[in-house]
Amino acid sequence: MGQTPTLHMLYTCPFCWKVRGLVEYIGLDVEYEYVNGMKIKKEVAFANGWGKVPVFTDENGSFHTDSTPLLKHIDATYNGGKLASIGDANRQQKWLEWADTKMSKATIPILYGSIGSAFRTTTRISKIEKFGFFSRRLYAWAGFPIMWGIIARKRVKKDGRSPKQLWHDLLTEFTEAHDAKPFFGGDEPDLVDFAAFGYMRSISPFPQFKLLEQHANGMAWYKRMEANVQ
Numbered sequence: 449m450g451q452t453p454t455l456h457m458l459y460t461c462p463f464c465w466k467v468r469g470l471v472e473y474i475g476l477d478v479e480y481e482y483v484n485g486m487k488i489k490k491e492v493a494f495a496n497g498w499g500k501v502p503v504f505t506d507e508n509g510s511f512h513t514d515s516t517p518l519l520k521h522i523d524a525t526y527n528g529g530k531l532a533s534i535g536d537a538n539r540q541q542k543w544l545e546w547a548d549t550k551m552s553k554a555t556i557p558i559l560y561g562s563i564g565s566a567f568r569t570t571t572r573i574s575k576i577e578k579f580g581f582f583s584r585r586l587y588a589w590a591g592f593p594i595m596w597g598i599i600a601r602k603r604v605k606k607d608g609r610s611p612k613q614l615w616h617d618l619l620t621e622f623t624e625a626h627d628a629k630p631f632f633g634g635d636e637p638d639l640v641d642f643a644a645f646g647y648m649r650s651i652s653p654f655p656q657f658k659l660l661e662q663h664a665n666g667m668a669w670y671k672r673m674e675a676n677v678q
């Protein structure tokens with residue numbers, strides 16, 4: 449027995465919630481280390497310059513990065529690879545890529561896609577994430593013009609749909625792929641369920657989550673996932 453594994457994370461980071469959902473589902477004892485969002489590179493400098501969260505440090509002190517490889521690693525190491533072995537491997541891989549390309553692009557538009565939502569999001573982040581005294585104030589004021597003015601506006605324009613419509617389309621596509629079963633994995637969630645859950649879970653602390661709650665099938669699946677974690 450070595451040290452307790454740790455997960456360096458940000459509370460509002462979708463990639464971190466992908467991994468944390470799985471950790472909670474399999475009941476792995478992990479300590480969550482919240483990093484300062486303005487100093488991620490410094491706080492995870494031990495992970496050989498990766499510079500992003502999540503970083504998982506195992507019981508031997510070895511670290512593992514990148515959320516989808518991490519999902520696979522944790523399932524393989526602590527869960528006998530059970531989730532990876534559910535159903536057709538090609539289908540699972542294809543939809544993991546779908547979540548990481550499609551759903552990952554939908555989080556910024558819903559959180560920052562209009563001036564009002566960007567302001568609400570940065571205000572909320574400045575309250576719930578770990579910051580230093582100055583960095584919290586700096587983030588609350590400088591974060592929103594950067595996220596809205598530079599990043600989110602471009603993405604919304606490029607996609608052409610409202611951020612809510614984009615999410616509803618994704619949730620329809622995703623839940624239709626469940627083939628009338630409760631989860632993508634069938635009667636039990638698989639790795640794809642945890643990937644999709646992470647993207648959605650990261651939006652849940654924000655008022656814009658109510659736009660996602662209006663998708664009945666998506667929300668029913670989300671509630672089933674929620675009942676499986678923690």
Ligand SMILES: N[C@@H](CCC(=O)N[C@@H](CS)C(=O)NCC(=O)O)C(=O)O
Binds near residue numbers: 461488489502513514
């Ligand atoms: N592909 C990575 C992406 C991780 C990522 O971009 N994390 C963000 C936080 S949500 C981050 O740490 N960004 C810091 C940076 O890029 O400087 C994963 O899936 O783990």
